[in-house]
Amino acid sequence: MTTTTATWLAELTDALGADSVLTDPDVTAGYARDQAMLAPAGTPAAVVFPRCTDDVVAVMRVAARHGLPVVPRGAGSGLAGASNAVDGGITVVMTRMDAVLEISPADRLAVVQPGVVNKQLRDAVAGAGLFYPPDPSSYDWCTIGGNLSTNSGGLCCVKYGVTTDYVLGLEVVLADGRVLRTGRRTVKGVTGYDLARLFVGSEGTLGIITEATLALRPAPKKPVTLAATFATTAQTGQVVERVVTSGLVPSLLEVMDNTCIRAVDDLLKADLDRDARALLVAQSDAGGEAAAQEIAALEELCREAGAEFVHSTDDPAEGDLLLAARRMALPALEQLGSTLIDDVAVPRSRIAQFLDGCDTVAAARALTIGVVGHAGDGNMHPTICFDPVDADQRERAFAAFDDILELGLALGGTITGEHGVGVIKVDWLEREIGPVALDVHRSIKSALDPAGLLNPGTVFRAAHRDATLGR
Amino acid sequence: MTTTTATWLAELTDALGADSVLTDPDVTAGYARDQAMLAPAGTPAAVVFPRCTDDVVAVMRVAARHGLPVVPRGAGSGLAGASNAVDGGITVVMTRMDAVLEISPADRLAVVQPGVVNKQLRDAVAGAGLFYPPDPSSYDWCTIGGNLSTNSGGLCCVKYGVTTDYVLGLEVVLADGRVLRTGRRTVKGVTGYDLARLFVGSEGTLGIITEATLALRPAPKKPVTLAATFATTAQTGQVVERVVTSGLVPSLLEVMDNTCIRAVDDLLKADLDRDARALLVAQSDAGGEAAAQEIAALEELCREAGAEFVHSTDDPAEGDLLLAARRMALPALEQLGSTLIDDVAVPRSRIAQFLDGCDTVAAARALTIGVVGHAGDGNMHPTICFDPVDADQRERAFAAFDDILELGLALGGTITGEHGVGVIKVDWLEREIGPVALDVHRSIKSALDPAGLLNPGTVFRAAHRDATLGR
Incomplete structure (x- = not known):
């Protein structure tokens, strides 16, 4: 440990107390990354656990004094590496x-x-x-x-x-x-x-x-739940589009594709229709007659689109069962290998094209890709399943990840609907937002954090010091 | 006209065409201010009417080259002077x-x-x-x-x-x-x-x-409308609070005080209850049975609070009549003199206290103040009626305006719910947001507009050049 490091660690310990400043590498490693398992992550010099705003102020003052990178984080459930540690920096865990x-x-x-x-x-x-x-x-x-x-x-x-x-x-x-x-x-x-x-x-x-x-x-009212399966993506997309144009506002409208359906059926033995191209699950929490009407209207849209199977229920327990298939999609896909979870939002009118496009990517890259997503808002999570030990598969998985981002942008969408840019989509940010918006980002960052201490390298790169970052 | 002015006017005319650049003071005066009649306003050197984004780009390039202040505006319906002209600057009218x-x-x-x-x-x-x-x-x-x-x-x-x-x-x-x-x-x-x-x-x-x-x-569904009058502000506030705590979400929940009721009754001869302390008007656009239930629940809350009069209707025409009293509140108050319209939002639990406080201000300043507002979201528009020719009244009106902002802040509210800071509340901005937030505002402004060209003096003052602004 250098003298400088000893100095600032002592300053941190003085301010927060020894039990709030961890430096043991075996312990701090547990705070070095989030759930984006394949994202780069550095090694923090210290992990601190503030108990109050004043503690956070003290941390930032020490960091500012010594020019240290600071990475704030919560539980570490992120999926973009946004709270991954920076080499030699302070990771600030806010869970206390x-x-x-x-x-x-x-x-x-x-x-x-x-x-x-x-x-x-x-x-x-x-x-x-x-x-x-x-x-x-x-x-x-x-x-x-x-x-x-x-x-x-x-x-x-x-x-x-x-x-x-x-x-x-x-x-x-x-x-x-x-x-x-x-x-x-x-x-x-x-x-x-x-x-x-x-x-x-x-x-x-x-x-x-x-x-x-x-x-x-x-509080929302007791939900009414619907599930429907379709033979084609066009039918599935038609229902989503008709929901939007009909003025229906369900409280939940989820989709999963055939890959997900089979994976969930394998896991849950739920007697799902293994040949269905897609499954939609919807809920209305409008309450009473309004919810019944909303789900009946949705049921009618599904039948008009040619649904193979439609079922609805106002029994919350049965509704939970219908939703369970959706909730288990990711755990089920994880049975098929390591997963790269993408997060693209497309205009709601483009969902069928997006599902088809993901199929094309899966075929071209010879990979399994299951698509599960929030159909009602166009936010899709194509999940690439692969064997990370197989270098070729791994490379194809990363290529497919990029193909899907490309597809999302081509359909007028965005590279991240809800997971964030983190460290995994920094290269893609500029492609989506363009050089003027990137420059505005940098201007605002410089205005608020001129020394570039806070979470450097996340979301976008600083203009001229990329090479010096420890991740 | 100086040579410099002639130069940049020629540049603007070259870029936008002569019919899009006005300099005749008699004409440009019509674009010098918005509806905040007593707010300060400068005299623009030119008023321009861009037809496309490229025209706006050309204007900003001329302004940047010559260091000219630029004030964008639309129709001029603002109530805070935010689009009032700056002396010697360019006012950019976006209506084309x-x-x-x-x-x-x-x-x-x-x-x-x-x-x-x-x-x-x-x-x-x-x-x-x-x-x-x-x-x-x-x-x-x-x-x-x-x-x-x-x-x-x-x-x-x-x-x-x-x-x-x-x-x-x-x-x-x-x-x-x-x-x-x-x-x-x-x-x-x-x-x-x-x-x-x-x-x-x-x-x-x-x-x-x-x-x-x-x-x-x-599209919203056919509205069901309710009107109710109350003898006390406490009853009125109780209804608003119970609406919030009961989980009701009407599509409209408006209030007007006794001063407004009387002014509207004078203007419309609408047979309103001239002794009521407050009138609430509410609508539900939930549609059919849901709307009827929502308004029935609201009616019950009004009765529980001790309403003197409650009436509801699902006839849209009759609903419009009930709403007409609310919509005419400001025109009716304008019959009583010039008006200073304030715009304070308070937490919804504080509406009764706010109404009482406005009464206290009116009494202390010996002025008529009518309060009309969006009770459902806590955004109140106390409107001070006065004779602007009477210097003493005018001074008391401005003092009352400030008293009301003070009252809003004291109740945990904000100095502007929807009209904006403009030029009329610049002094109040820092009182609400404090020095750190003001400094962050200035940092962001400097990052995006380092020369301070855009709408200078609006919202907040630049740190060191306040005195040089032409308004």
């Missing part, structure tokens, strides 16, 4: 700041610390008859801070939107250690720039979120 | 860029130029069974560009949110004339920073919006 500070039914909001687990917040507000909609698949272990930093989505988005739609206000520790409070507790407010939404989705590159004021919704 | 470029029912979005009038867009999408919710009171003449720049709200917000909730993508001409395209056509997308929402609500200080991709909603 896990208090739900306030739930206000009268103002329909909650104030939380970033380490609160999504499910913990959902359960806490459910007790007051309220609902926090964003529901990433990892909701039972991912943290709100991570959700904010990546602007997480989930199954709810078709009706309820994404994380940024629920952010009223934030407290953020800036790169120089100053504490910014921005936003409000009111439903509306236009005082100055919308800074809160600039930090949301910035993947830890602009500041460390230490508190959030979040809007809530009334 | 008024094309609805695309309506996509299958992707439930529209692409528009900024000069499209809000009502023009609403009507255009209604033809496709779709709905663009943001509905500022000036919807029949304000432009989408202005709505974007101020993040407009309206009566719809309690259920449908504000303008930023409908922005998918933007094209923006930056201060140096580069064209930024940001955002997407997909429902979801997290590629890079949320730049689109940074420009929304930035009141023309960061760039000139030249195109917008906007999300649409399914």
Whole structure:
């Protein structure tokens, strides 16, 4: 350990206490990466666990003084490597700041610390008859801070939107250690720039979120659930398009392709139709007659499109069974090998073309690709299954990953619907947003973090110092 | 005219054509201010009317070359002076860029130029069974560009949110004339920073919006309408709070106080209860049985709170009559003198206290103040009526305006819910957001507009050159 390192580690320990500053490589390795298993990750010099905003301020001051890279993270459920460690840097784990500070039914909001687990917040507000909609698949272990930093989505988005739609206000520790409070507790407010939404989705590159004021919704009503299978992608796409043009707003509209259907059937022995090209699962939480009507209308659209099988139920337990196939898609695909999970959003009118395109990629690269996704909002997760030990397969898997991004852009879509750019799609960011937008990103980054301390190399590269980064 | 002025005017005329560059002071004076009649405004050296993005690029390049202030504006319906002219600057009127470029029912979005009038867009999408919710009171003449720049709200917000909730993508001409395209056509997308929402609500200080991709909603269903009067503000506030805690989401929930009730009754001879302390008007557009149930639940809440009068109807024409009282509140108050319209949003649990506080201000300043507002989202418009020729009254009116902002902040609210900061609340911005947030604003402004050309003096002051601005 150099003298300099000893100095700043001592400063960190003085500020946070020895039990909040870890340096044992065997321990810190556990905080070096998220769930994007094949993304590059560095080795942190220290992993720290702040207990309060002042602790985060202290960390950023030490980092600023010594020019150290800082990577904030929550539970590490990310899928883009956005919280992967930087060599020699400080990884700031926010999980000890896990208090739900306030739930206000009268103002329909909650104030939380970033380490609160999504499910913990959902359960806490459910007790007051309220609902926090964003529901990433990892909701039972991912943290709100991570959700904010990546602007997480989930199954709810078709009706309820994404994380940024629920952010009223934030407290953020800036790169120089100053504490910014921005936003409000009111439903509306236009005082100055919308800074809160600039930090949301910035993947830890602009500041460390230490508190959030979040809007809530009334609790959803008992769901009515529908499942339908189709012989062609055209039929499947037609239903999604007709849902949009008919003005239906189901609370959930999910799709899985034949590869997923077979994988799930293998795993669950669920007697699924193994020859169906696609399975749609939908729910309405509009309640009572309205939900029944919404699902009946959807059932009619499925039959008009030529569905092979349609079934609906207002029994929540049976609905859960219908949804189980969808929820098990990824675990089922994981039985087929290592997985590279992509995350492309396309306009809702292009879903059939996207499914067909993924088939073409799978055939061309001689790989298994299962597509599961949020059909209602066009956010698809083609999942490439491969053997990572086989160098050729591995190379083809990465090539297929890129093919799918290319396909998404060609269909007017985006390279990431909800997982984020992280470190795995940095090269693709500029292709999507172009040089002017990239330059604006760099200008804003420089304005808020001139020394480039916060999560360097994530989302986009600094203009002239890429080579010096430790990952 | 100086040689320099002649030079840049010639450059503008060369680029845009003589019919798009006006300099006659009698004509340009008509573009010097918005509807905030008492806000300061300068005299523009030129008023230009771009027809396309390239024209806007040309204007910004001339401005950048000569260091000229540039003020973008739409129809001039603003209420904060945000588009008021700067002495010697160029006012850019976007009303000729008024094309609805695309309506996509299958992707439930529209692409528009900024000069499209809000009502023009609403009507255009209604033809496709779709709905663009943001509905500022000036919807029949304000432009989408202005709505974007101020993040407009309206009566719809309690259920449908504000303008930023409908922005998918933007094209923006930056201060140096580069064209930024940001955002997407997909429902979801997290590629890079949320730049689109940074420009929304930035009141023309960061760039000139030249195109917008906007999300649409399914057309609302036939409304059911309710009106109720109350003897006390406590009863009124109780209903609003119970609406929130009961999980009701009416599509409209408006309030007007006794001063407004009397003013409207004087104007319309509508046989209103002139002794009622407050009138609530609500609608549900949930459709059929759901709407009837929602309004029945609301009716019950009104009775429980002790309403003096409650009436509901599913006849749209009768509903319009009930709403007419609300819609006429401002014209009715204008019969009582000049008006200063404030725009404070408070947490929904604080509405009774806010109404009482406005009464206290009116008594203390010996002025008539009528409060009308969007009770469902807490955004209140206390309107001060006074004689501007009476210097003492005028002074008291401005003092009352400030008293109301103070009251809003004290109740945990914001100094502007939907009208913007403009030039009239610049002094109040820092009081609400504090020095760190102000500094972040200045950093972002410097990053995107280092020469400070765009709408200088609006929203906040530059750090060191306040004195040099021409307004």
